[in-house]
Amino acid sequence: xxxxxxxxxxxxxxxxxxxxxxxxxxxxxxxxxxxxxxxxxxxxxxxxxxxxxxxxxxxxxxxxxxxxxxxxxxxxxxxxxxxxxxxxxxxxxxxxxxxxxxxxxxxxx
Amino acid sequence: xxxxxxxxxxxxxxxxxxxxxxxxxxxxxxxxxxxxxxxxxxxxxxxxxxxxxxxxxxxxxxxxxxxxxxxxxxxxxxxxxxxxxxxxxxxxxxxxxxxxxxxxxxxxxxxxxxxx
Numbered sequence: 001x002x003x004x005x006x007x008x009x010x011x012x013x014x015x016x017x018x019x020x021x022x023x024x025x026x027x028x029x030x031x032x033x034x035x036x037x038x039x040x041x042x043x044x045x046x047x048x049x050x051x052x053x054x055x056x057x058x059x060x061x062x063x064x065x066x067x068x069x070x071x072x073x074x075x076x077x078x079x080x081x082x083x084x085x086x087x088x089x090x091x092x093x094x095x096x097x098x099x100x101x102x103x104x105x106x107x108x109x
Numbered sequence: 110x111x112x113x114x115x116x117x118x119x120x121x122x123x124x125x126x127x128x129x130x131x132x133x134x135x136x137x138x139x140x141x142x143x144x145x146x147x148x149x150x151x152x153x154x155x156x157x158x159x160x161x162x163x164x165x166x167x168x169x170x171x172x173x174x175x176x177x178x179x180x181x182x183x184x185x186x187x188x189x190x191x192x193x194x195x196x197x198x199x200x201x202x203x204x205x206x207x208x209x210x211x212x213x214x215x216x217x218x219x220x221x222x223x224x225x
Contacts, residue, residue, distance in 0.1 A: 087152075
């Protein structure tokens with residue numbers, strides 16, 4: 001089973017750009033990389049998903065190098081409300097998402 | 110934006126009692142999932158459901174658990190005889206199916222189950 005590795009926690013000041021890197025050395029050809037955000041006592045929320053190169057939406061960017069062995073979620077100009085746990089996962093078709101421990105991001109004023 | 114709705118938001122039950130957790134997935138979604146999260150731990154997959162049958166289940170989803178889509182809109186998780194260790198947040202999720210997985214899975218806000 002493909003596994004992801006990401007930092008347990010990160011701190012950032014408000015207004016900074018935050019980059020969370022995820023390692024996934026044994027990603028399969030059919031796997032997409034997907035990121036979710038979870039606030040305390042709430043369900044995970046989809047942020048962004050990609051296969052390779054760069055994907056950008058209104059909340060984040062996702063950078064995936066050509067070898068696909070890692071990916072970086074970039075959050076521009078974070079605010080206090082971005083304090084949450086961020087999960088890097090694989091998805092292939094409609095298979096169940098398998099969550100790890102994620103990265104706990106704390107944004108400081 | 111369409112939502113996955115879960116009820117109740119919080120349920121307290123006595124050990125050994127049956128509970129039913131309810132979910133209304135997004136109307137055009139075809140795949141449905143239940144997850145749980147014990148306090149302070151990671152989100153764990155329980156079961157997935159497609160075309161009116163279980164498509165995949167985890168080791169956690171033993172004979173005490175069952176799922177049903179009784180009326181084409183609701184998706185329920187039943188725990189037949191609750192144990193203290195069943196206390197957790199239970200999340201329902203759904204996705205479109207087909208290539209719709211590319212747009213992410215939508216999770217509900219959860220039901221906090223407390224077994225006493």
